Amino acid sequence: MPLDWIRQSAKPIDTAARDAAAARQAQLTKPPGSLGRLEALAIALAGLQGRERPSAGRVQISVYAADHGVAVEGVSAFPQAVTGEMVRNFANGGAAISVLARALDAQLEVIHLGTVNDPGRYPNVTRDWIAPSTANFRHQPAMDAAQLDHALRCGRHSARNAAQAGADLFVGGEMGIANTTSATALACALTGATPLELAGAGTGLDAAGIRHKADVVAHALAFHRAALGDPLEALQRLGGFEIAALVGAFVACAQIGIAVLVDGFIASAAALAACAINPSVRERLLFAHRSAEAGHQRVLDALSAQPILDLRMRLGEGSGAATAVPLLRLACTLHAQMATFAEAGVSEKA
Numbered sequence: 001m002p003l004d005w006i007r008q009s010a011k012p013i014d015t016a017a018r019d020a021a022a023a024r025q026a027q028l029t030k031p032p033g034s035l036g037r038l039e040a041l042a043i044a045l046a047g048l049q050g051r052e053r054p055s056a057g058r059v060q061i062s063v064y065a066a067d068h069g070v071a072v073e074g075v076s077a078f079p080q081a082v083t084g085e086m087v088r089n090f091a092n093g094g095a096a097i098s099v100l101a102r103a104l105d106a107q108l109e110v111i112h113l114g115t116v117n118d119p120g121r122y123p124n125v126t127r128d129w130i131a132p133s134t135a136n137f138r139h140q141p142a143m144d145a146a147q148l149d150h151a152l153r154c155g156r157h158s159a160r161n162a163a164q165a166g167a168d169l170f171v172g173g174e175m176g177i178a179n180t181t182s183a184t185a186l187a188c189a190l191t192g193a194t195p196l197e198l199a200g201a202g203t204g205l206d207a208a209g210i211r212h213k214a215d216v217v218a219h220a221l222a223f224h225r226a227a228l229g230d231p232l233e234a235l236q237r238l239g240g241f242e243i244a245a246l247v248g249a250f251v252a253c254a255q256i257g258i259a260v261l262v263d264g265f266i267a268s269a270a271a272l273a274a275c276a277i278n279p280s281v282r283e284r285l286l287f288a289h290r291s292a293e294a295g296h297q298r299v300l301d302a303l304s305a306q307p308i309l310d311l312r313m314r315l316g317e318g319s320g321a322a323t324a325v326p327l328l329r330l331a332c333t334l335h336a337q338m339a340t341f342a343e344a345g346v347s348e349k350a
């Protein structure tokens with residue numbers, strides 16, 4: 001079976017490294033717990049990376065771009081041509097994630113999986129073409145089995161690239177007009193929430209637009225209902241190429257043992273699918289931020305995830321995850337460089 005790999009277990013957390021990091025935190029010259037979540041993040045990263053002193057220095061950001069057939073239903077505030085235009089903007093270094101990646105000195109990989117408006121070839125964009133877009137999932141499965149397999153393996157390839165580059169941390173991003181509709185449908189199928197509970201403004205729909213989007217999702221869920229019990233089938237029917245690539249990347253990173261920092265609503269819907277397909281993935285994911293997209297909190301709740309930041313961001317591209325990287329770096333630097341009570345000759349708690 002070509003998809004057998006997706007269900008193979010994630011690398012177990014290194015509890016010895018995590019416990020050693022927790023013991024070190026207790027020795028550092030501060031009241032225990034006073035660095036709050038920075039302590040917990042350093043300890044969690046130690047378990048994920050298998051070393052007492054973890055690092056967030058080397059970061060790989062992989063951004064997947066693809067179009068969605070459901071865009072014809074008028075579910076986005078922006079035209080579909082923007083997906084291909086943004087691929088060109090990524091290539092030219094002008095997108096938000098381009099700027100963030102440069103500022104973080106992160107490795108940025110852009111993978112073009114297919115757009116209706118083809119911007120052409122660029123040396124710094126990987127072309128891994130599946131089709132100009134998914135099919136409109138209101139009336140038919142978004143992908144066939146071969147397309148799903150292709151997209152999942154594309155994500156696994158990024159995880160392997162990250163491993164080869166010695167990445168400490170993987171960030172997955174996406175670009176695809178109408179992909180909040182796809183993420184909403186997928187999240188409804190996986191959580192049992194209603195379309196009205198999860199549908200949000202995306203790129204800027206008004207209240208009537210959000211009701212229409214929820215209606216499109218409701219029709220799609222009714223059409224596919226009999227097949228949605230299997231999360232892989234739900235992903236094939238309701239997902240997008242870029243969302244499936246994120247699923248493949250998250251699962252493969254978890255299997256290889258690369259820590260994953262999950263972005264906003266769309267990346268979290270992909271994380272939800274990854275964990276539904278392969279529950280062992282969950283303990284290898286960190287959640288960067290709470291998006292302003294209406295349904296994100298419900299998706300985070302379904303994952304029992306506590307995001308690091310809440311900056312009212314709602315962009316995607318991996319931008320929220322990239323924004324959390326400096327805090328992870330500070331958490332690691334404090335953990336590695338603070339003096340212990342013994343080293344500094346400071347008296348411990350009475």
Ligand SMILES: Cc1cc2ncn([C@H]3O[C@H](COP(=O)(O)O)[C@@H](O)[C@H]3O)c2cc1C
Nearest residue numbers: 076078174175176177178179180202203316
């Ligand atoms: C210029 C521009 C840049 C973006 N970068 C990410 N998105 C985000 O918005 C899209 C999803 O929203 P919806 O479902 O409403 O279409 C995705 O491409 C997502 O990555 C963008 C959207 C636009 C317009």
Ligand SMILES: O=C(O)c1cccnc1
Nearest residue numbers: 264265266291314315316
């Ligand atoms: O949170 C996200 O990922 C998001 C929200 C709105 C539009 N695009 C992405």
